[in-house]
Every structure is written in structure tokens, then in C-alpha cells.
Amino acid sequence: MNISHYDFENLPDKKTQCDIVFNQGRIMNERIINNLKYSLYEVSSFSVEIIYNTINNKIAGLNIFQNRSVYSN
Numbered sequence: 001m002n003i004s005h006y007d008f009e010n011l012p013d014k015k016t017q018c019d020i021v022f023n024q025g026r027i028m029n030e031r032i033i034n035n036l037k038y039s040l041y042e043v044s045s046f047s048v049e050i051i052y053n054t055i056n057n058k059i060a061g062l063n064i065f066q067n068r069s070v071y072s073n
Contacts, residue, residue, distance in 0.1 A: 005046040
């Protein structure tokens with residue numbers, strides 16, 4: 001399924017967004033700072049950063065970035 005940035009942002013809840021990221025996203029980078037794990041995923045034509053609290057095993061945040069690049073013909 002190819003979802004647009006706009007449609008992803010307007011999904012009804014964070015759980016649905018996370019399900020799409022985990023099932024369809026491609027991991028780009030991960031890092032751990034203190035007790036937070038930052039995972040960057042590429043999904044369709046945008047990126048999603050999921051912040052995971054390693055102490056209580058819960059998602060602490062989610063950031064969505066629209067990928068902007070120059071296309072040449």
C-alpha cells in the first residue's frame with residue numbers, strides 16, 4: 001500500500017500510524033540516547049521517526065517528515 005504524507009498524518013490514531021510504519025516502513029537509522037531509542041523509517045514518500053522509551057516499553061513520540069528533494073527529468 002502506498003500512502004501519501006497527508007493521508008498518513010490524518011489517520012485516526014498513533015497506533016494505526018505505527019502499525020503502518022512497522023509493517024511497511026524501511027528502517028533508515030537508529031540510535032539510543034539515555035533511555036530513548038530513536039528509529040527513523042522511510043515510508044512511501046516521507047519519513048517517520050518513532051521515539052521509544054526503553055524503560056517502560058512504550059512509544060514516547062512520533063514525528064513525520066515530508067521528504068523534499070529535487071527531481072530531474
